[in-house]
Amino acid sequence: MRRSPCVAVLLFFVTAAAAQSPRQIAFLGDLPSAHQVARKAGVPVLVAVVAKGERPAEPFTKPEVVARSASLVPVLLVAGTPAAKKLETTPPGGVVLTDDKGKVLAELEPGFTTKTLSDRIDEVLAGARAAALEKVNDDRETATAKRAAFDSYLRMGAGVGELIPLLSHKSAGIRAATAANLVGRAGEGADWVVLGAMAAADPETRAACYPVAVQLARAKGVPPLKFWREAAEEDRAAELEKWRDAAFGKVPPVNRAVVDYCVKHYGKQVNDGECSMLVVDAFVACKVKSPMLDKEYIWGRKLEPGEDALPGDIVQLEGVKFGNGWSYPHHTQVVRKHFGNGRYEVFEQNCAGRRTVGRGEIELKRLLTGSLVIYRPIPAEAGAR
Numbered sequence: 001m002r003r004s005p006c007v008a009v010l011l012f013f014v015t016a017a018a019a020q021s022p023r024q025i026a027f028l029g030d031l032p033s034a035h036q037v038a039r040k041a042g043v044p045v046l047v048a049v050v051a052k053g054e055r056p057a058e059p060f061t062k063p064e065v066v067a068r069s070a071s072l073v074p075v076l077l078v079a080g081t082p083a084a085k086k087l088e089t090t091p092p093g094g095v096v097l098t099d100d101k102g103k104v105l106a107e108l109e110p111g112f113t114t115k116t117l118s119d120r121i122d123e124v125l126a127g128a129r130a131a132a133l134e135k136v137n138d139d140r141e142t143a144t145a146k147r148a149a150f151d152s153y154l155r156m157g158a159g160v161g162e163l164i165p166l167l168s169h170k171s172a173g174i175r176a177a178t179a180a181n182l183v184g185r186a187g188e189g190a191d192w193v194v195l196g197a198m199a200a201a202d203p204e205t206r207a208a209c210y211p212v213a214v215q216l217a218r219a220k221g222v223p224p225l226k227f228w229r230e231a232a233e234e235d236r237a238a239e240l241e242k243w244r245d246a247a248f249g250k251v252p253p254v255n256r257a258v259v260d261y262c263v264k265h266y267g268k269q270v271n272d273g274e275c276s277m278l279v280v281d282a283f284v285a286c287k288v289k290s291p292m293l294d295k296e297y298i299w300g301r302k303l304e305p306g307e308d309a310l311p312g313d314i315v316q317l318e319g320v321k322f323g324n325g326w327s328y329p330h331h332t333q334v335v336r337k338h339f340g341n342g343r344y345e346v347f348e349q350n351c352a353g354r355r356t357v358g359r360g361e362i363e364l365k366r367l368l369t370g371s372l373v374i375y376r377p378i379p380a381e382a383g384a385r
Helices: 005-020 031-041 063-071 114-136 143-155 160-168 172-183 190-197 203-216 225-230 233-248 253-264 275-285
Strands: 045-050 073-078 095-098 104-108 314-322 327-340 343-348 358-363 367-376
Touching: 031 045, 031 073, 063 114, 095 114, 104 114, 114 143, 114 160, 143 172, 160 172, 160 190, 160 203, 160 253, 172 190, 172 203, 190 203, 190 233, 190 253, 203 225, 225 233, 253 275, 253 327, 275 327, 275 343, 314 358, 327 358
Parallel strands: 045 073
Antiparallel strands: 045 095, 095 104, 314 327, 314 367, 327 343, 343 358
């Protein structure tokens, strides 16, 4: 069957979005149905308007935009049709974001860039998440309504750090759902974030985080819940440091800051989406000594042979091929966790068509060819290399 250009592009867009969120449905020209689905899912609608026979503007189909479509209901409207006429101010080539009732939340004129569209989507989703969270915490809402709002909150990209307060929610159902969600998101840094929350001043926050932290950051000799509720701050800090060392190794403060940055930006595009820019921007934000980015990328102190990498270390790959089929002509990653025997989980962007921060894995013993160098970041105030 021969498809028109706009339908073919839409099908690509739908397939990529559906792969990330099966609940999402895209519509060709059916705005009312899209709003109905959006209302049920509690998410905004993303509309691309095109001239008859034309494709959507190129940024609309970029991987970084498609990735965000898992949090939206995407629609393609042909200019001049009855549905498109309801959006009179949006010309062909433009994009509009609406709520589930059709209220315009953001609009982009033709000629927008991928970055501009991504930023507008992020702004709309941030507002929608805030509204969903408010509903989750509203005592006037029913348990069913709160759970639906919680699901919407997740669907619209709530980060692992944003979920910590919900571990103390009044509703046992919300608490359980939050804990289950965090346990399933260790690769995004949930283990790191929940363990960090054990340093909270509020004993109830520590108590709420404890069972999740025990499950995610497994270690021997962790004190019982009573200790984390009642012990003095100095004693808790010392035990937490032991727990962190057992789970992640003795991670230097500057490395911790780099990991915190990556967790905070997980699922988002950093700078222009290039792999190295994740690290460059993290170094600036975390006050790390500037790297040398010439013919050879040098991110700090080169690890010695046999020295294990720690979370926050930087992996530089040049002309690399692994036995599992992966290859990296030129790529930069941030170590998230070491699982032992040379197997690491990493943060990275601009990989497999995704320009947002996500997770990956490398296994040193599978390295076939190329150069793989791991660097330890150096604090900006430290002396010369």
